[in-house]
Amino acid sequence: MTSLPGEVKGFKDLEQEVQKAGICGKCGGCVAFCSAGEFHALRSEADGTPVMADESKCLHCGICYLICPQIRALDQELREKLDWKQPIGPVRRMASARASSQRILRVATDGGVVTALLTFALKKKMIDGAIVSRPVGPFSREPAIATDAESLLQAAGSHFEESLHVHAVGGMYSSFSPSIKEVKSLGQHGMRKIALVGTPCQVFTMQKMRLLQVLPADSIKLIIGLFCMQNFSFNAKARRALEKRMSVKLSSIDKLNIKDDVIVTTRKKDVIHIPFEEMDTFARPACFACSDFSNEYADISCGGLGSPDGYTSTILRTAEGERLYNLAKREGIIKELGLRGRKARQDHYTEMMAKIVSFSRRKQVRAAKTLREAGRGA
Ligand SMILES: Cc1cc2nc3c(=O)[nH]c(=O)nc-3n(C[C@H](O)[C@H](O)[C@H](O)COP(=O)(O)OP(=O)(O)OC[C@H]3O[C@@H](n4cnc5c(N)ncnc54)[C@H](O)[C@@H]3O)c2cc1C
Ligand code: SF4
Ligand code: SF4
Ligand code: SF4
Known part of the structure; x- marks a missing residue:
């Protein structure tokens, strides 16, 4: 009906x-x-x-x-409110950057920019806490509210301690973390200034809640978005199939990253690259209908694509996002990739933009096809 x-x-x-x-x-x-x-x-x-x-x-x-x-x-209204522009939403500036803190770098997924910015914002009392997602095993995460630097560190990156493998046994594993659910508990925590780290779908929902001025979205003061091609969920059969594809047990995984493909690092430091197409069978069906790769409605978007290893591709989209980033950079919390000369800088950012646009297009085409097949039109 x-x-x-x-x-x-x-x-x-x-x-x-x-x-x-x-x-x-x-x-x-x-x-x-x-x-x-x-x-x-x-x-x-x-x-x-x-x-x-x-x-x-x-x-x-x-x-x-x-x-x-x-x-x-509400897409159109949001685009107007956020001054959205082709081809990947508002971009005030882009940077390949990394955290200065060795502690953050050791655990970070890429350059640790997300964790460094959140830690800095907490220290400066710009936020009371952040909705993040902590790993509970390989390809398995759960949402959490972090109110101190230690819990931000625990949520950073995609390194897996052996103990986490024990935690994530049986049932369904999912790399998707339903972070928006945490928003409803903010009132109980009495927090008024919260940051949200999320995938584009989560950020889209949060921005629509803010546009409608519905509780509890009024507490969200900063949105750090992650690039996202797809998220994964695994039942026991899918886990066995993935282990076969990688020729390693999930319990041998040390680190997981997603850039232009899925990058698995084993405890023996072997690195396995799996193209997205080969991971399609493990992807969540909702992801095939999703068209935003670079988190176009966030204050700051972060991903690995387009930056050298150990750096985060960082898109500053709003004045608030740029202000926080510049302050953190000025205080030495964040360092940018050293590029000598104007031409080297221009070439680097042109290449970064081209890669992000290309992945965005790929996602848009995939979403249009999925929605057509689901009878929802493009
Ligand atoms: C599901 C997923 C898919 C991604 N796909 C791509 C991709 O295709 N290409 C690409 O270039 N980059 C992708 N990224 C982003 C990339 O993996 C890094 O998260 C990003 O570069 C930030 O790195 P960092 O070292 O600065 O972050 P860190 O300092 O390591 O912090 C990472 C933050 O992300 C949060 N987080 C981790 N997983 C989730 C999750 N599932 N939901 C919500 N929050 C989470 C953590 O709580 C932490 O606060 C993806 C990330 C995720 C989570
Ligand atoms: S995708 Fe839509 S219907 Fe499904 S849980 Fe999220 S808000 Fe509800
Ligand atoms: S959000 Fe509103 S319309 Fe939706 S189920 Fe609840 S009360 Fe009904
Ligand atoms: S691909 Fe889209 S729907 Fe899937 S987790 Fe990423 S942002 Fe959400």
Whole structure:
């Protein structure tokens, strides 16, 4: 059943347009808002599937529909608000940068810029905490609220201690972390200035919540977005298939990174590159309908693509993002890749931009095909 003309679209429409179309990412956005607003009409099943818990409590506000990342409603309004530009959203400046702290660099995924900026923002009391995602095993993460430098370090990077492999046994592993769900607990923590680290789908939902000025999005003061080609989920059978593909056990993985392919480093320091196409069978179905690679609605976007190993490709998109980055750079918290001369700098950033645009196009084409096949049009 879909809404009648003129009727506000709501959860029934999400069931129809998103869940039945097989593109629900189980991000928890719809449930997080409905619970934070104290409506409690929705709840999440154990596997993250949102369901109507009590229809009589539904106020037909339509917000669960509007904020779903798979619904393009409000896209135009957001683009206007954020001064979005072709081809990859607003770009004030780009840099290949890394943290100065050796502690951060040792655990970081790339150059540790995300962790360094959050640690700096906490120290300067620009934020009270950050919604991050901590590793609980290879290809497995869970959301967490970090309020000190130590917990930010624990969430950084994709190195896996042996103990984490024990934690993530059985059931489903997922590299997708439903961070938006954490937003609903912010009120209980009494925090007013929060940073969110998230994938483009999470950032899209959060920006729509901010646009609509719905609680608890008003606490989010800074958004650091990660580049994202796709996220993965594995049941036991898929884990065995992946181990076969890599010819190593998941328990032998030391580090995992995603740049222009998936990069697995084993404890013996062997490096295995797996092209995205070969990882498609492990990707979450929702990811095939997603068209944003470089996190176009974040304050600052970070990825590995386009930078040398050990550096983070950093896109400063908003005045707030640029201010934080410049302050951190001035205080020596962040260092940029040394490039001699104007031409070397120009060549580097032209190449970085070309790579990011190319991956963005790849994702847009894939999403258009998926949505066509799901009967949702491009
Ligand atoms: C699922 C996923 C896919 C990605 N795909 C690409 C890609 O295709 N190409 C590319 O160039 N870069 C990709 N990235 C980004 C890249 O892996 C690094 O996260 C980025 O370069 C920042 O590196 P850093 O060293 O500055 O971050 P760090 O200082 O190591 O901090 C990383 C931060 O990311 C958070 N985080 C980690 N995983 C998740 C998650 N699943 N959800 C929400 N937050 C998370 C951590 O909590 C931490 O705060 C992807 C990241 C993720 C999580
Ligand atoms: S109350 Fe609003 S957010 Fe909750 S299910 Fe109903 S329409 Fe959706
Ligand atoms: S908001 Fe997230 S969990 Fe809810 S229907 Fe949309 S994709 Fe699924
Ligand atoms: S590919 Fe898109 S839907 Fe999938 S995790 Fe990344 S941003 Fe979210």
